[in-house]
Amino acid sequence: MDVVSDAVSAIRIGQPSSNRVAVSGRWCARLAPYDGAGFHVVLEGSCWLLPDGGSPVSLGAGDVVLLPHGTGHVIADAPADAATVRQAVPFERWLTGDAPPRRASATGNKVAMLCGKYRLDRSRLHPLMAEMPEVVHLPNRVGAHAELRAAIDLLGHELGTQGPGSCIAVPSLLDLLLVYMIRSWTAQGRGTWPAVLGDPVAAAALRALHSDLAAPWTIDRLAAEAGVSRATLSRRFTTLVGRPPMAYLTWWRLTFAATLLRDTPDPLAAIARRVGYGTPYALSHAFTREFGTTPGQYRASTTG
Incomplete structure (x- = not known):
């Protein structure tokens, strides 16, 4: 993707x-x-x-x-x-x-x-x-x-x-x-995002994250994908995107998890694996902190 x-x-x-x-x-x-x-x-x-x-x-x-x-x-x-x-x-x-x-x-x-x-x-x-x-x-x-x-x-x-x-x-x-x-x-x-998508460093990092959300990303691994130092990646990415690379990754993982909860019947364990969380508990904790509701409650409210 x-x-x-x-x-x-x-x-x-x-x-x-x-x-x-x-x-x-x-x-x-x-x-x-x-x-x-x-x-x-x-x-x-x-x-x-x-x-x-x-x-x-x-x-x-x-x-x-x-x-x-x-x-x-x-x-x-x-x-x-x-x-x-x-x-x-x-x-x-x-x-x-x-x-x-x-x-x-x-x-x-x-x-x-x-x-x-x-x-x-x-x-x-x-x-x-x-x-x-x-x-x-x-x-x-x-x-x-x-x-x-x-x-x-x-x-x-x-x-x-x-x-x-x-x-x-x-x-x-x-x-x-x-x-x-x-x-x-x-x-x-x-606007901002045309510039983001046109920037070789930020675009390369985003492409990597969106292509393999479940990968065990670190700032060093992401910087290697973008072909720059971690300091350069952090500076360019944060300036253009508005949040640091790993913060963006966490936000997008939880956002995509919410989409899967809404659109699929997949169990929480399967969704956790798809978005890079080791256990359903870890995903549930992060999801509740981000959205103010548990994954189960969220699924019930969006699927009727």
Whole structure:
């Protein structure tokens, strides 16, 4: 595994959802704040995204926008004043076959979009995900985000045709789309974590830890993996990541243990081995100290 894959896997729950929608004329629809992440891909035409408390974002054909923190927002054919935003109808009306009401008798352009949501467990948000902005706008530019464009084309085709196997293909493509959106954001070089992943020392250490979480890591062994002295590793890693290497390892082991408790029926002894703890007792003690609840209580509360 790698940092991005683990960061997504740790918080993703349930199945993502998506819809292909089309509208024309003058319209305005609202999506309420959501305990997850949302996205829009403009396939045809243009529109505006008006995030709660944020600046309007103009979206053109081929543009992608990710709302990693589930920010409430309005999508509309044009910038709208506060009164119009308050009158926006729930986006869910599209999904029942109703179009958002037209704001005025005007032709307007035809807009087709892919819209979707991911359910996320924010209790163990990886710092890479936590630092992402409320709105990630990925404009359509020639030669940019080639993998993301390919995933969009495949997803649009599947949603448009509903061919054999779509029930498997669509969720898989949505997972791929999320990874590519995050990857495209990191490629922009904004924030702390793009710098972390681009640093040869910190990235090498993170790659080693995430690839073999159960290994008996020490600072000396990790420094050898990164090809630097332990002092250099500690300084670079702590400066970029925000915590020392071994503290990060402990936090991630317990975070991954929580994911296994939530998503698998594995006994505590098996989970302890997978995350590098010698005994179930050792894991239980560390887990309780980190989360304020025992592994058993945590599993019961997250699996219902």
